[in-house]
Amino acid sequence: MKTPVLPEWFSQPVDNPPGPKPREGRRFGLPIRKTLAELAEALAREMSSPSQTNSWLGKIEPRAKIVGILMLIFGATLVHGLGAQMVLLGITLAAALSIGLSPRQLGRLWLGVPLFSLAIILPSTLNLVTDGRTALTLWHLGAGIHIGSWNLPEAITITASGLLSAGRFLLRTTNCITLAFLMVSSTDAPVLVNAFRRLGMPKAFGMILTMTQRFLVVLLRAAEEIHLAKLSRSIGGSSLRSEQKWVGAGIAILFRRSYRLGLEVNYAMVSRGYDGDLRVASVPGLQIRDGLWVAAAGGLIALLIVWERFG
Amino acid sequence: MTEPIFEVRNIHYSYPDGSEGLSGVGFSIAGNESVAILGANASGKSTLLNLLDGLCFPNRGEIIAFGKVLTEESVETPPFSRQFRQQVGFLFQNSEAQLFNSTVEEELAFGPLQLRLPAGEVERRVNDALRLLEIENLRDRPPQKLSGGEKKKVALASILACAPRVILLDEPSAGLDPRTQQWLIEFMAELRHAGTTLITASHDLSFVAETSERALILSEDHRLVYNGPAGEALSNLDLLLSANLVHAHTHIHDGKPHLHPHLHEIWHEHHPHNK
Numbered sequence: 259m260k261t262p263v264l265p266e267w268f269s270q271p272v273d274n275p276p277g278p279k280p281r282e283g284r285r286f287g288l289p290i291r292k293t294l295a296e297l298a299e300a301l302a303r304e305m306s307s308p309s310q311t312n313s314w315l316g317k318i319e320p321r322a323k324i325v326g327i328l329m330l331i332f333g334a335t336l337v338h339g340l341g342a343q344m345v346l347l348g349i350t351l352a353a354a355l356s357i358g359l360s361p362r363q364l365g366r367l368w369l370g371v372p373l374f375s376l377a378i379i380l381p382s383t384l385n386l387v388t389d390g391r392t393a394l395t396l397w398h399l400g401a402g403i404h405i406g407s408w409n410l411p412e413a414i415t416i417t418a419s420g421l422l423s424a425g426r427f428l429l430r431t432t433n434c435i436t437l438a439f440l441m442v443s444s445t446d447a448p449v450l451v452n453a454f455r456r457l458g459m460p461k462a463f464g465m466i467l468t469m470t471q472r473f474l475v476v477l478l479r480a481a482e483e484i485h486l487a488k489l490s491r492s493i494g495g496s497s498l499r500s501e502q503k504w505v506g507a508g509i510a511i512l513f514r515r516s517y518r519l520g521l522e523v524n525y526a527m528v529s530r531g532y533d534g535d536l537r538v539a540s541v542p543g544l545q546i547r548d549g550l551w552v553a554a555a556g557g558l559i560a561l562l563i564v565w566e567r568f569g
Numbered sequence: 570m571t572e573p574i575f576e577v578r579n580i581h582y583s584y585p586d587g588s589e590g591l592s593g594v595g596f597s598i599a600g601n602e603s604v605a606i607l608g609a610n611a612s613g614k615s616t617l618l619n620l621l622d623g624l625c626f627p628n629r630g631e632i633i634a635f636g637k638v639l640t641e642e643s644v645e646t647p648p649f650s651r652q653f654r655q656q657v658g659f660l661f662q663n664s665e666a667q668l669f670n671s672t673v674e675e676e677l678a679f680g681p682l683q684l685r686l687p688a689g690e691v692e693r694r695v696n697d698a699l700r701l702l703e704i705e706n707l708r709d710r711p712p713q714k715l716s717g718g719e720k721k722k723v724a725l726a727s728i729l730a731c732a733p734r735v736i737l738l739d740e741p742s743a744g745l746d747p748r749t750q751q752w753l754i755e756f757m758a759e760l761r762h763a764g765t766t767l768i769t770a771s772h773d774l775s776f777v778a779e780t781s782e783r784a785l786i787l788s789e790d791h792r793l794v795y796n797g798p799a800g801e802a803l804s805n806l807d808l809l810l811s812a813n814l815v816h817a818h819t820h821i822h823d824g825k826p827h828l829h830p831h832l833h834e835i836w837h838e839h840h841p842h843n844k
Contacts (some may be wrong), residue, residue: 448675472669479665479713522666525624529661530731531654531683533645539678539688 307443313357316444320453320541322548326555327441333559334433340422342562343429349558350436357444367439368432375431376424383420385411390419447471452538465534472523477516484512573597573633574735574766575621580630582616590616592791595630598768600734603761605777605799606770608787609813614770615662617787618737621768622659655684658728662739664720668712673704673723676712680731698726702756718749725756735766742776754779772814778803786812 310316315323334346354364382388384396392415403410442450448468455464488504575598582590591613598604608614619625620632623644632639635656637649644650661667670676677698681691699705702722707715712723721741728736738757742750757767757780771777777784777799784802786795794812795802802808809815 475669475713476666519663519666522661522663523669525619525622526659526661526667526669527679528624529622529654529657529659530680530727531651532679533650533683537682537685539682539691 307358310357310359310444311446313444315353315357315440317547318551319544319548320445320449321457322544322552323441323445324450324453324457326552327437329552329555329559330437331434333555333562334430334437336559337562337566338426339566340425340429342566343426343433346433346558346562347429347436350433350440354436354440357440359439359443363443364436367435371435372428372432376428379424379427383416383424385413385415385417385420388417388420388423390417392416393418393421446538448536448538449541451536453541455535461534464536468536469520469524472527473516473520476519476523477512480516480519481508481512484508484515573599574635575768576633577621578631578633580620580627580632582613582620582625582627584616589791591620591627591787593630594787594791594793596785596793596796598766600766601761601764602783603757603767603781604769604783604785605781606768606785606787607772607774607777607802607812607814608770609772609789612787612789612812613791614772614787615739618659618739618768618770622657622737623653624659651684655731656734658731658733658736660721660724660728660736660738660741662741662743664717664724665713667724667727668720671711673699673707673710673712673715676723676727677730680727684731694730694732698730701729702726717744718746721745721749721753733765735768736760738767738769738771740771740773741769742771742773750776774803774809774814786814788812 318326330346330350334343337343337346351364355361385392392413394416395413396416397414399410399412399414401412445453451464451467454467455461577594577596579593579595581592581594584590594613594617606614606617616625620627620639621634623634623639626639626641634653637643639653644653668676670679674695677695678691681694686694699708702725704719704722704726707719707723712720715723741753741757745753754776757769760767767780769777769781781799784795784797784799785793786802786808788794788811795805795808806815
């Protein structure tokens with residue numbers, strides 16, 4: 259074999275490399291790395307924690323817990339009034355605090371998904387979508403303006419009925435999300451998947467849920483590794499925008515790598531006997547308190563519906 | 570020699586992209602053997618282990634494990650599927666992929682739980698495996714936060730909790746510090762004494778010299794070019810050179826370069842005629 263000969267530039271002095279000088283005193287790449295690391299860490303820890311799984315809700319038999327929570331979620335979609343929704347939210351919030359969820363955890367939850375829902379529902383508050391009494395005038399257009407055959411109103415306004423339906427939608431979403439979060443935070447992920455399967459969820463869904471949870475951790479770890487490898491070869495600083503651009507461009511590479519890793523995780527699970535049904539340590543059978551929990555959930559929804567219709 | 574555990578009959582394997590993985594490979598492995606699968610990078614060692622573990626299947630030829638042909642159907646149909654998974658353990662090269670639970674305890678319980686062992690038995694096995702590998706202090710730790718050596722120990726413990734008769738090890742010494750490597754060599758010897766069959770894929774010749782009695786050598790064109798005693802294989806420099814397991818190494822002595830075969834990590838002496 260021929261002895262490799264290093265090129266001349268390889269031995270250039272390190273204090274005078276070719277190319278533009280990097281900007282001094284500039285930290286780079288840290289926000290993205292921090293985000294990836296925190297996400298991977300949070301997913302690796304799973305959503306549940308011992309303080310919640312040992313709480314009163316954590317001790318409810320998982321199948322009974324799922325049935326009760328699903329009844330409450332279904333109920334949240336049935337009740338229309340803001341009052342009934344507010345009562346349900348108050349009870350859900352009290353339950354969340356009683357199982358040890360911190361206001362910070364709830365705040366993060368509510369900042370994410372309900373805000374996204376708000377962004378979706380906001381256009382429906384305008385008189386362009388929902389007619390009604392004007393609550394706030396946003397923009398005077400003047401008379402006779404039209405787009406094609408569509409005649410625009412003289413002013414774009416937020417209507418009271420639009421605000422009411424947006425509030426209802428937002429409260430309903432917040433209730434459903436908080437209830438779902440109560441369920442996942444008070445139950446270990448494998449126990450939850452196992453309970454869904456015992457309730458008749460098809461095997462393929464259980465397998466997808468199990469693998470998705472494992473895959474997300476692997477995906478984020480692979481992203482962090484790729485980003486670290488890039489950082490180790492970055493000499494000059496780069497802006498957050500160019501870092502974000504790089505993340506976008508790297509998605510394909512990341513997908514390929516995480517697919518391979520995900521496949522390895524699947525092999526490792528199958529090799530130890532996983533056949534699509536995730537078995538967990540024995541869960542105690544149904545007890546009286548589980549029946550009481552389901553009855554309480556059903557009773558609460560019935561009360562809210564009766565109060566709304568006849569109250 | 571005892572009954573064969575694995576009989577591999579003229580198998581051919583191609584990857585989904587059409588590239589060749591293995592070509593006409595055949596051998597058999599008996600109980601309580603310690604066999605090394607040697608080969609250069611991309612020669613098909615890991616693929617062969619995957620095939621032996623019923624994780625993928627040959628395009629042609631067949632693999633018989635415990636007297637039954639390994640097919641997608643047979644490894645998914647009870648009772649053979651459960652017996653097979655219980656009897657064959659796989660230590661993956663990438664511990665990161667192998668450790669997917671949130672704590673070490675859950676990791677160790679995963680296999681026995683999937684094999685439907687009773688709760689008391691699962692707990693006993695988890696405790697015993699933790700004690701055996703001296704990792705009781707790691708019980709509640711997330712596997713992702715452990716060092717490379719600790720991860721390897723947890724991965725091994727998670728397999729041992731299933732009490733397998735055969736353990737497939739993919740590059741087990743890769744990334745381990747010398748002390749953990751020595752510990753692994755001694756642990757593998759203990760497993761041999763207990764009657765476990767060990768099949769190790771590696772290109773670390775010094776590790777293989779200490780752990781395996783028989784060697785299977787795969788060439789770079791994915792064929793089996795040697796099946797015999799490991800000692801003989803490791804002293805056959807022409808064979809090792811042709812399989813790219815050693816390379817001609819350049820040295821400069823007294824200002825003159827010279828070439829000679831170089832065994833990684835095996836000490837060699839220079840004589841005047843080498844110059």
